[in-house]
Amino acid sequence: MNDNRVAVRGVERVFASGHATVKALGPIDLDVRDGEFLCIVGPSGCGKSTLLRIIAGLLSPSDGEVSLRTTSKEAPLTSVVFQDYSIFPWKTVEANVRFGLDIAKVPGSVSKERVSRWLTRLGLKDFGGAYPATLSGGMKQRVSIARAFAVEPQILLMDEPFAALDAQLRQVMQAELLELWQEDGRTVIFITHNLDEAILLGDRVIVMSSRPGRVVAEVDVPFARPRSPEIRRSSEFAELEGEIWDLLRSEMKTDPRTSA
């Protein structure tokens, strides 16, 4: 039986701006297993966000196709968390978290329970009536994560969700996401520049080439679940990070924008 949730086949994307065209991505092939936490790393501008937006259906590919396997009539297929929080400043925390459920036409009683559960889970219970302007960056990103989890999508897509946070807060949020995911077992595609984050969270790390991004390596992360952030201190962790960094560095050297 095919246990793939996501299949990307020969996907390419070209952008036209004025008279020029930019090939941003591909061709790229990728499979994501049901319940897998897949991390994608690659040089800046190699097309990671473009790939995620194509998988989310927010952008169409210039060529190739993406298929997402659905196993539920009720649960939305995807939900996306972006780096810049993407929460509405004029809505309260509670209304922001409820927003995705309203769009998905989740009935009121179910929606109420879910909003309350995810606000509590993300430590936002006492901030339901607050507006985003009064929250720190970490709390805004918690709202954005609560909103994405609350719709209980079949596939969660995360585009550098912690990139705007400072180093300490980033570690706190990574540990929280690790815990949430380990309870939840959802299929996740997670884009990051941070190798440490990719290894801590991922079952597998995909390394993309410089633009137009293709897959240059797939690395299985061998650490058992449930994981704790303590695994960072092991020599195996450092070794794997070094291995992936070497792959990435050689890609950055082949990028005409970064090589001398």
Ligand SMILES: Nc1ncnc2c1ncn2[C@@H]1O[C@H](COP(=O)(O)OP(=O)(O)OP(=O)(O)O)[C@@H](O)[C@H]1O
């Ligand atoms: N709407 C667009 N119009 C024109 N060019 C675009 C558009 N969106 C992305 N690009 C270009 O496509 C390339 C890939 O962009 P993308 O944002 O997918 O890369 P990325 O790997 O996510 O980058 P980063 O790591 O810096 O976030 C870049 O050169 C970018 O300028």
